Amino acid sequence: MEYVLYVFLFITLYFQIFLLVGYFKRNIGKKHDEQVTDNIIYKNLSTTIIVPCYNEETTVTRTVNSLLALNYPKDKLTIMVVDDGSTDNTWRVIQQFANDSRISLHQKENEGSKFAALNYALNHIDTDLVGVLDADSWVDQNALAKYMEFFADPEVMATIPSMVIAEPDSLLRHAQKAEYDLGLFARKSFAKLDAIYITPGPFSVFRKYVFDTLGPYQEAHHTEDAEIALRMQKHGYKIAYSEKSVVYTVGPKRTIPLIKQRVRWTYGFIRNMFDYRGLLFKKRYRHLGLIVLPIGIFRVFITVVLFPLSMWLFLVPIWNWFQKVSVIGWNPSLSTNIDWFFVNVTQLHVFSIIGVILSVMTIWMGREMIGDRRKFTIDIVYMFFMYTFVAPIWLIRSSYNAVMSKKSSWR
Amino acid sequence: MERSDYRTYGFVFLITAGIFVVVFWLVNTINAHKLAEVDDLQRKITVDLLATETQFDLLKTAPCDSLVEGSALSRELNEFGQKLEFAQSNQRSDDPDVEQLKKYYSLLQVKDYLLMQEISRACGLDTDAVLYFYSADCPDCTKQGYVLTEFKKRYPKVRIYSFDTDLDFSVIDTFTGIYDFEEIYPTLVIDSKVYQSFQGIEDLEALLPEAVEAQRIDDIAVEGIDFILTLEDYEGIDGEDVTFTSNKGTNYTYDLRINSEVVKVVLNYDEETETFSVDK
Incomplete structure (x- = not known):
């Protein structure tokens, strides 16, 4: 058992270092040099942004307004709001945009999954680029303009943004903020390694060519955003990451919706990986096939073990101390001469400290990338708690569901 | 690739x-x-x-x-x-x-x-000793260990001996044989009496009243030294020059060394107000 743990630790550490190496890899042979990009004016391609909404009366206005505020030529941007058979006032709320020539409003019957709404919209689109913005997210005004730098490379078929949790107002949302910031670093590494395997719902933009050649969205176990990315990777289509394009999203506030969301994500990831198992361990797909996806799958199982374990290591001394206080009483004799003999040092302790340092470091780098000045905040601690106590629930449940082929619902 | x-x-x-x-x-x-x-x-x-x-x-x-x-x-x-x-x-x-x-x-x-x-x-002289027998699979032994460590800290003169009965060692077996107790842990032997349950600090204090009393007197004696040092009559005296010699009731006797001369000082301790006064 001990050795299995060390193997897990080794793989996790290997992956972390691999990402670090990827992150610092120089862009050899890249078409654009980062130093001069600021001075070049890129061509603004005609773009349609689809806003699929299902019962999003409270957030959709903000989403559409953020699109209208985009720093982008008015004649190049079209917005399609698709009401996917909402049962609340969404349709009534979006009527406020009825007179805006850039916005078209559509209403269709709900077919149980988002992909249908996206495909419905795709049928009405004839622009160079097509993007998606979930109705619970909103964009920074420069997000789209920054994309053009990447689309200047004719090989780039899609570009994804930096996703950030906006205005966290609960413990779980704070935890998710740290988690998303940590993800930024991984995203950057993946981008440099040509191994992005998800084009998330909030503001991924594709060339229309992608859908013309590879076909429309698929149901894909309720994770159409993962499937399309894998399909693109399979066909050697390049996905870029524009770190300066920031999109804000909210994330579930409470535990149960969060677990539902993550079960859907993880379940979708595992099932899609099964569907695209042809990518795994193939030299042709390089880092994606050999390292990123296999370890991505493996990590689902590792996380279940490692996070609770490292938390356990920190909780045991606290429990002992608590037990001690309960029998001999609390006498705060803060003796400064700690006997270091009684500080426990095991391999696991050292590795968890390394793990914590690496996590904090990656969050720092992610925040640096998007220009967030507050680097070390308490939400990092919340994230560790979330991954210890909540994540195992969704990981175990989605793995179970995936193995039993049990479908997870959208909401 | x-x-x-x-x-x-x-x-x-x-x-x-x-x-x-x-x-x-x-x-x-x-x-x-x-x-x-x-x-x-x-x-x-x-x-x-x-x-x-x-x-x-x-x-x-x-x-x-x-x-x-x-x-x-x-x-x-x-x-x-x-x-x-x-x-x-x-x-x-x-x-x-x-x-x-x-x-x-x-x-x-x-x-x-x-x-x-x-x-x-x-x-x-009387020396108080506690013999403590424990085993790894005993749930209360961790707590008992904490208590004994704390007890030792409060009453350093009490000698505490702990024996791991899981250790396959003849000396321990002989020792347990002398007191002839069942294999229930934690087991404490105090004054040849066997106690086979968890004993808190207060329980131990009740079992060793003499040690508690001796420690109390010692503590007061130490406070008395501090008191002497604050007295105007003995200004400039170092803590090392004061030694506690004996105690009788509420009277605490000290030897003071002043310029190679030894002076006896008797303090009276008022237990209610917890203050000292010089006994003339």
Whole structure:
């Protein structure tokens, strides 16, 4: 058992270092040099942004307004709001945009999954680029303009943004903020390694060519955003990451919706990986096939073990101390001469400290990338708690569901 | 797939393996150091104990002073035990070095116990001893351990001897045979009486009233020294020049050394107001 743990630790550490190496890899042979990009004016391609909404009366206005505020030529941007058979006032709320020539409003019957709404919209689109913005997210005004730098490379078929949790107002949302910031670093590494395997719902933009050649969205176990990315990777289509394009999203506030969301994500990831198992361990797909996806799958199982374990290591001394206080009483004799003999040092302790340092470091780098000045905040601690106590629930449940082929619902 | 990819994988592997090697080396080194520290402690205690014993044999009378020194020895013995216990719980418990040391520890404790009993009998003094028998699978033993450690801190003159009954060691078996108790742990033996349940601090204090009283007097005596130092009559006197000599009721007698002259000072302690006054 001990050795299995060390193997897990080794793989996790290997992956972390691999990402670090990827992150610092120089862009050899890249078409654009980062130093001069600021001075070049890129061509603004005609773009349609689809806003699929299902019962999003409270957030959709903000989403559409953020699109209208985009720093982008008015004649190049079209917005399609698709009401996917909402049962609340969404349709009534979006009527406020009825007179805006850039916005078209559509209403269709709900077919149980988002992909249908996206495909419905795709049928009405004839622009160079097509993007998606979930109705619970909103964009920074420069997000789209920054994309053009990447689309200047004719090989780039899609570009994804930096996703950030906006205005966290609960413990779980704070935890998710740290988690998303940590993800930024991984995203950057993946981008440099040509191994992005998800084009998330909030503001991924594709060339229309992608859908013309590879076909429309698929149901894909309720994770159409993962499937399309894998399909693109399979066909050697390049996905870029524009770190300066920031999109804000909210994330579930409470535990149960969060677990539902993550079960859907993880379940979708595992099932899609099964569907695209042809990518795994193939030299042709390089880092994606050999390292990123296999370890991505493996990590689902590792996380279940490692996070609770490292938390356990920190909780045991606290429990002992608590037990001690309960029998001999609390006498705060803060003796400064700690006997270091009684500080426990095991391999696991050292590795968890390394793990914590690496996590904090990656969050720092992610925040640096998007220009967030507050680097070390308490939400990092919340994230560790979330991954210890909540994540195992969704990981175990989605793995179970995936193995039993049990479908997870959208909401 | 490019050749540079393999180089990257190999490079990352080397870094990862390097970190692993360093971590394992570090942890092993630290633990080896800790064990060496315990070993040194054991050697020191052995010498001290042997010295007392030899002195006893040599003089054919009890070296009564050693009872006072003995409390330092007993403190070391306790520290030795705690460190051993810690080393055992955090390293692989089947470590032969640790087990060997634990047996040695038990042996030293028994020797210390017997020697101190003999000396105190010969000197006509009372020494309080607690014998503590425990086992790894006993749920209350951790708590009992905490209590005894704390008790030792509060009453340093009480000698506490702890024995791991899981240790396959004849000396411990003989020892448990003398008191003839069932294998229920924690088991405490105080004044030849066997107690087979968890004893809190208050319980122990009730079982050892003399030790508690002696400690109380000692504590007051120490406070008395502080009081003397604040007196105007003895200004400029150092704490080292004051020695507590005796106690009778609420009277505490001290010897003061002032310019190589010894002056007797008697303080009266008011237990209600917890204040001192100079007894004229």
